Amino acid sequence: MHLLIPAAGMGRRMGSDRNKLLLLVRSQPIISWTLKAAEGASLISWIGIIASPTDWQDLQTIIQKQKLTKPVELIEGGSTRQESVYNGLLALPSAAEQVLIHDGARCLATPDLFDACALSIRHHSGLIAAIPVKDTIKVVDENGIIQTTPDRRRLYAAQTPQGFDVKLLKQCHAEGVRQGWEVTDDAALFEKCGYSVAIVQGEETNLKVTTPQDLAIAEFILKERE
Ligand SMILES: Nc1ccn([C@@H]2O[C@H](COP(=O)(O)OP(=O)(O)OP(=O)(O)O)[C@@H](O)[C@H]2O)c(=O)n1
Numbered sequence: 001m002h003l004l005i006p007a008a009g010m011g012r013r014m015g016s017d018r019n020k021l022l023l024l025v026r027s028q029p030i031i032s033w034t035l036k037a038a039e040g041a042s043l044i045s046w047i048g049i050i051a052s053p054t055d056w057q058d059l060q061t062i063i064q065k066q067k068l069t070k071p072v073e074l075i076e077g078g079s080t081r082q083e084s085v086y087n088g089l090l091a092l093p094s095a096a097e098q099v100l101i102h103d104g105a106r107c108l109a110t111p112d113l114f115d116a117c118a119l120s121i122r123h124h125s126g127l128i129a130a131i132p133v134k135d136t137i138k139v140v141d142e143n144g145i146i147q148t149t150p151d152r153r154r155l156y157a158a159q160t161p162q163g164f165d166v167k168l169l170k171q172c173h174a175e176g177v178r179q180g181w182e183v184t185d186d187a188a189l190f191e192k193c194g195y196s197v198a199i200v201q202g203e204e205t206n207l208k209v210t211t212p213q214d215l216a217i218a219e220f221i222l223k224e225r226e
C-alpha cells in the first residue's frame with residue numbers, strides 16, 4: 001500500500017517560525033514519530049512525503065537517521081493541504097491503485113491504525129479514520145447565535161489515515177480545481193463528487209499536533225508509551 005504524508009504546512013496555529021513537523025517531541029522531530037508508525041505498519045510498502053523544498057534537506061537527514069526499510073520519496077508541496085495532496089497523487093508510482101493519506105502532524109497514529117485502514121480499503125473505494133464526538137456540537141449563525149444542535153450519535157471527528165481508490169480521488173481533485181472547491185480533507189472531495197466514504201474506528205490519541213497545547217499532550221502520550 002502506498003502512503004502519502006502531507007507535510008508542507010506552515011504551522012501558523014503553532015506560532016512556530018519553521019515547519020512545526022520539525023519541532024521536537026520527546027527529543028525527536030514530529031515527522032519522525034509519524035514515519036516510525038508508518039514504518040511499523042506491515043501493509044505500507046512505499047512512503048511519499050509531500051513537503052516544501054526548503055525542508056527537504058532536514059527531511060533527508062531525518063530519513064537517513066531513521067534507517068527506514070521502506071522506499072521514501074520527497075514530493076513538492078502546494079500552498080494548501082488540498083494542493084499538496086493533489087501533487088502527491090500526481091507523483092504516485094503508476095502501480096499505485098489505492099492510497100492512504102496521513103497528515104504528518106498526526107504523529108501519534110499507531111501502526112495498527114494504518115493496517116486497519118489498508119485492510120478496509122480492500123472493501124471500500126473511500127474511507128477515513130474517525131471517532132465519535134464526545135462533546136455536544138452547536139451550529140451557530142454569523143453572529144454566534146445557536147441555530148441547531150445536531151444529534152451527536154451521527155457526528156464523527158475526522159482523522160487520518162484516509163484511504164481511496166487513486167483513480168477516483170485524482171478525478172475528485174481535478175473536479176475540485178475546476179469548481180473552486182476548498183476543503184480540509186480528501187473525503188470532502190469524494191463526498192462532493194457523490195462517492196461514499198466509510199468510517200474506520202480511529203484512535204482517541206490520534207490528535208493532530210496543531211497548537212502548543214497539542215505539543216504538550218503529544219509529549220505526555222509518547223512518554224506513557226515508553
Ligand atoms: N500547504 C499545506 C498545508 C498543510 N499541509 C499538511 O497538512 C497536514 C494538516 O495540516 P495542519 O495541521 O493544519 O498544518 P499546518 O498547515 O502546518 O498548520 P496551520 O494551519 O496552523 O498553519 C499537516 O501535516 C501539514 O504539514 C500540507 O502538506 N501542505
Ligand SMILES: C[C@](O)(CO)[C@H](O)COP(=O)(O)O
Nearest residue numbers: 081103158159160184185208
Ligand atoms: C485531514 C484532517 O486532519 C482531518 O481532521 C484535517 O481536516 C486537516 O485540516 P486542517 O484544517 O488543516 O487542520
